[in-house]
Amino acid sequence: MTLSHVKLKNVTKCFKDVKAVDNVNLEIKKGELFTFLGPSGCGKTTILRMIAGFYYPTEGSIYFDDKDVTYLPANRRNAAMVFQSYALFPHLSVEENVAFGLKVRKVPQKEQKEMVKRALEMVKLAGYEKRRIDQLSGGQQQRVALARALVIKPTILLLDEPLSNLDAKLREETRWEIRKLQKELGITTIYVTHDQSEAMAMSDRIAVMEGGKIQQVGTPEEIYFKPANRFVASFIGKTNFIEAVIEDFSHDSALVRVGDEIRFWVDSTCRQDGYIPYRGDRVTISIRPEAMEIVDRPGKNVVKGRVRLTEFTGVTMEYEVEMGGITLHISTPGIGKEKKSPGDEVLIHLPPRNMLIMRGDDNETA
Ligand SMILES: Nc1ncnc2c1ncn2[C@@H]1O[C@H](COP(=O)(O)OP(=O)(O)OP(=O)(O)O)[C@@H](O)[C@H]1O
Ligand SMILES: [Mg+2]
Incomplete structure (x- = not known):
């Protein structure tokens, strides 16, 4: 053939x-x-x-x-x-x-x-x-x-x-x-x-x-x-979109701000093709539910949130968490983690290499 x-x-x-x-x-x-x-x-x-x-x-x-x-x-x-x-x-x-x-x-x-x-x-x-x-x-x-x-x-x-x-x-x-x-x-x-x-x-x-x-x-x-x-x-899988502002940008890292208080770093290479960020740009950060981690200690790129809802699917534990006025969906392995309950304060690690910076004006095309 x-x-x-x-x-x-x-x-x-x-x-x-x-x-x-x-x-x-x-x-x-x-x-x-x-x-x-x-x-x-x-x-x-x-x-x-x-x-x-x-x-x-x-x-x-x-x-x-x-x-x-x-x-x-x-x-x-x-x-x-x-x-x-x-x-x-x-x-x-x-x-x-x-x-x-x-x-x-x-x-x-x-x-x-x-x-x-x-x-x-x-x-x-x-x-x-x-x-x-x-x-x-x-x-x-x-x-x-x-x-x-x-x-x-x-x-x-x-x-x-x-x-x-x-x-x-x-x-x-x-x-x-x-x-x-x-x-x-x-x-x-x-x-x-x-x-x-x-x-x-x-x-x-x-x-x-x-x-x-x-x-x-x-x-x-x-x-x-x-x-x-x-x-x-x-369309492909689930994701969180976070509206943010670029506070600083260098060849290896971008510092972004959400609302007035929350700041975290995103790897500079993790951005939409063809987009070069400038300080002050409004952007959308895309992060998958399974990319985030609930951790025990504060640290770099660890932000505070509060659990609103939980759902156990067997394979995963799903959380709806409020962070700086926005809602995040977090998915963690169903096995081996201490379960959090609605109302609990949690620390969330946002891995800099597993986020994607997208142009803010891309929102209109969706
Ligand atoms: N023979 C036809 N005459 C007129 N309009 C058509 C014809 N075939 C398809 N269309 C229109 O063209 C568009 C694309 O149709 P198409 O069948 O290719 O979609 P699809 O992606 O295969 O959708 P689905 O997942 O529902 O099968 C639709 O708006 C449909 O209404
Ligand atoms: Mg078809």
Whole structure:
């Protein structure tokens, strides 16, 4: 199986007056699992359909391995799409469903049988050839849909929310299976989801979208620890936004002030790309709930707060803490820490390297 690399250049798609996809530029590498992540209606399916060839862009071009495929019909691109609804034929057998694309491509019967057998082995459904789709569980149907896509030996696999019909536990198991299979086959895979934890767990790289636009492209780590803006920071996991003022800034440290009294240091390198702070700037500090620590002693970057609410989840102890007139959400390990109660005064350590300084005016774009 040769793999393809995919390039989108200035791709825009309009439906009458709706700009579903707005000037997208991207390169997806060979063998990569690349995810489009974003809220409902942000344009994910539209992008996938343009890559598959079911829609043509209003503007811009799409390339597979530097070949312009923008207006090439779907059946002449070697891409296979798994739809959110699976679109299986319920009254046909597993075998007949998987063989569908081979029939369309007029592959000889004998070869078809062999190819279907191998595709079903890949998704661990050997022996289910004669079962009807309506006699399978949701997870099994999902795997039939995957086998039907894999059987044509696509160079690009397109998956549109393939796990959304499964329950939480099966979803987690299946995402591992897909990831494993994708790595084994090394197939270039473009994945769509609105579930941030699914995207984080599965992807080599993620494009975060909003309103038809790409907000950021990066590895799960880059997106989590260095979100490009407020939208990305709040869409990926939980975060606290603290409004602050820059009091001092040097090559290694920034001193920030919250309200009148609270001051702490943030590592100078921990700032939004392209932003250089100046004394007096209004900024937003983003800090993850699990980055903060409740400590026993005062010290550098230790601030005072008061517990308002607690919640024990098993894995974590969640705190809502009031600090200098603002509310912080803090998440600590559920095991081994002395539990604080509402009303308790606590000392909170803010690690200088685990915060991010963002432009104050970025708030308006969120
Ligand atoms: N065929 C169409 N005709 C008109 N508008 C459309 C069409 N398809 C999509 N849209 C609009 O384009 C925008 C993007 O839709 P799209 O289906 O790509 O979103 P999505 O990110 O896949 O959302 P979801 O997570 O809900 O599946 C939406 O505003 C949608 O209403
Ligand atoms: Mg969609």
